[in-house]
């Protein structure tokens with residue numbers, strides 16, 4: 667896949683998985699809707715491959731959605747702002763970070779958020795119970811170099827300018843505008859750690875409400891893809907989406923870990939990707955993925971029996 671710009675460091679970004687996820691996009695997508703956009707990695711990758719005519723980019727986290735809008739509308743001004751802020755840190759970088767964080771929590775200025783995300787530990791947002799950003803600085807790095815940031819900002823703006831709309835609504839409000847020629851890609855906050863309240867993002871979601879909202883999309887014939895649960899070896903994390911939604915579940919390889927077993931074996935992490943019935947019907951073919959040689963099966967189709975029965979499309 668060609669070089670795709672990525673200005674926002676965001677833990678859980680789907681940047682690395684984008685090449686696999688885009689394989690399940692149908693042709694002629696009028697609008698790609700990303701209700702849980704985060705760093706908008708999938709929208710950016712899809713735009714780079716011209717897979718949609720228009721992009722709807724939403725995240726309930728307002729400064730994040732505003733940051734994405736600013737990147738697209740004012741990349742040059744934002745690059746200059748970032749550079750000035752980045753240069754300021756050279757006296758006492760840690761103290762500078764805490765000052766910027768305090769300013770950000772007071773003003774919610776999205777431009778400050780870009781710097782926070784570049785400078786904080788692993789690009790991972792953390793909030794306290796009052797919704798204040800409280801992640802610490804990464805003391806070993808200074809954050810993306812201004813020159814690299816500038817190139818990434820301009821790159822994203824080129825891809826999305828005039829083709830994207832931004833909002834910071836709850837995902838259910840975004841669903842309400844979806845039409846049949848659209849595609850919704852969803853990557854909701856991880857489940858299972860803190861229940862509906864997820865400190866890693868500004869908010870979590872309820873599994874049952876989410877399932878209900880997906881059922882409505884099905885009833886309206888909307889095409890969608892959901893990244894949801896996952897598994898490492900036999901250990902499953904997150905609740906699976908229920909069978910009655912009639913989704914096709916595919917497991918994609920998301921990483922390897924060699925420390926996770928006593929025998930020092932490599933364990934592979936898989937993430938589930940669920941495709942809606944309306945989407946599967948729009949696909950010319952389900953892409954057959956050639957596994958890297960050491961892996962027996964990269965894409966597992968589950969539940970196979972149900973899918974052969976329902977769609978007759980299993981390659």
Ligand SMILES: C[S@@+](CC[C@H](N)C(=O)[O-])C[C@H]1O[C@@H](n2cnc3c(N)ncnc32)[C@H](O)[C@@H]1O
Pocket residue numbers: 676678679680681701702703704705706707708724725726727835836837838853854855856867868869870871
């Ligand atoms: C796992 S992250 C998405 C990461 C994204 N796929 C990427 O590549 O960067 C989930 C996002 O959902 C957002 N979110 C949480 N609850 C939401 C809600 N009710 N409606 C819309 N967005 C929500 C969070 O702010 C977070 O940015």
